[in-house]
Amino acid sequence: MNLFNGKILAVTLMTLLTLGIFYSYILRHYRFVVAFKHKDKTSADSSAASDSTTAANCVKESPAINIRSHEFSLVVPDHLKYNQPHLTENSRTDVMTVTPWLAPVVWEGTFNQDVLDSIYKPKNISIAATVFAVGKYTMFLKNFLESAEQHFFVGFRVHMHVFTDQPNEVPKVKMAAGRQVMVHKVPSLNRWQEISARRMKQIQDLIEEKLRGNTDYIFCLDVDSKFHGRWGTESLGRLVTVVHPGYYRDDRSRFPYERRPQSRAYVAPGEGDFYYCGGAYGGLLQEVHQLTKTCNLNFEADAKDGIEAAWQEESHLNRYMWINKPSKVLSPEYLWQDFKPKNPEIRLLRFSGVIKNYADIRPNV
Numbered sequence: 001m002n003l004f005n006g007k008i009l010a011v012t013l014m015t016l017l018t019l020g021i022f023y024s025y026i027l028r029h030y031r032f033v034v035a036f037k038h039k040d041k042t043s044a045d046s047s048a049a050s051d052s053t054t055a056a057n058c059v060k061e062s063p064a065i066n067i068r069s070h071e072f073s074l075v076v077p078d079h080l081k082y083n084q085p086h087l088t089e090n091s092r093t094d095v096m097t098v099t100p101w102l103a104p105v106v107w108e109g110t111f112n113q114d115v116l117d118s119i120y121k122p123k124n125i126s127i128a129a130t131v132f133a134v135g136k137y138t139m140f141l142k143n144f145l146e147s148a149e150q151h152f153f154v155g156f157r158v159h160m161h162v163f164t165d166q167p168n169e170v171p172k173v174k175m176a177a178g179r180q181v182m183v184h185k186v187p188s189l190n191r192w193q194e195i196s197a198r199r200m201k202q203i204q205d206l207i208e209e210k211l212r213g214n215t216d217y218i219f220c221l222d223v224d225s226k227f228h229g230r231w232g233t234e235s236l237g238r239l240v241t242v243v244h245p246g247y248y249r250d251d252r253s254r255f256p257y258e259r260r261p262q263s264r265a266y267v268a269p270g271e272g273d274f275y276y277c278g279g280a281y282g283g284l285l286q287e288v289h290q291l292t293k294t295c296n297l298n299f300e301a302d303a304k305d306g307i308e309a310a311w312q313e314e315s316h317l318n319r320y321m322w323i324n325k326p327s328k329v330l331s332p333e334y335l336w337q338d339f340k341p342k343n344p345e346i347r348l349l350r351f352s353g354v355i356k357n358y359a360d361i362r363p364n365v
């Protein structure tokens, strides 16, 4: 009996010993594989590798998180030379350069375009712009498109989506490689208010039906405008909006928000950050999709209740941005008005609305 017990004990001990050796071998091997994999990752210099969550001194293998967004990595080529930024110096002291929720406000002098371009160029991003030219507004297309070729994301892949009721009136504009105009036919409407407001739905549809999966950023612009200066990578962000040139020096009590509480665009007195333009906004495709979908739903629900916001989709956009703070705010350099004298803080005029006679060009007054 004792002999038998002794044999069992010996076998058990042998088994435990073997398992112990086996376990420590597996553990060592696993650590080696992790360390090797990690070395591979951190030595990669490209933006693609850095798009993942890899941190330079990370020691643990993180689970495979495959979030790839151009907003998550700001990788520059090694040895890029540019002026040193100084924390105690600010190139712009005359204007606000960051909002209370820490979104940058973009003015000439606040960014280095070489740094930004070198970050976004290797990502091979694709940018869509939408512009509507219904009825007599086709007259603005030539200047808009030609000036965009000179100033709007020059050197990047750009698709200009022109929505019009008269495709034959879209001028042929010579475009650089990687850039093209795409024409979409839309019905003409009897009221300018409808033409302007319905853009949100048409942009939502465009994103759902044509842009998903092939476009990174989108900007939605008024056609009765012209580019005069660079509009480029400094404007890229998750959700981007432009402060209206007509109200940026005013107290918020003077902003022309929708003031009737029955409307879904209502902004209460004492609320609101800035007054934003309906004529230029943008961001990542999924963010602009959410924005246009929400504003359109609210516009339609208002219409069912027999109410149209004071400035149609611009009012809904302002309500949206009050709650959903933009991640980047573009200064009025990005949408000025030709009839306004240039204020001193506007050091570079980039995009501006042309002077027009509303009575001559709109289908209704």
Ligand code: UD2
Residues within 6 Å of the ligand: 131, 132, 133, 134, 135, 136, 137, 192, 193, 195, 196, 197, 221, 222, 223, 224, 276, 277, 278, 279, 280, 311, 312, 313, 314, 335, 353, 361, 362, 363
């Ligand atoms: C402001 C906004 C505009 C919109 C509108 C309120 C700016 C610079 N503009 O402009 O974006 O929010 O208020 O609804 O912030 N359109 C046509 N055919 C027409 C009428 C309009 O194609 O017959 C299109 C065109 O793309 C035009 C846009 O709608 O740029 C806005 O219309 P607008 O320029 O007449 O509106 P406006 O100047 O009041």
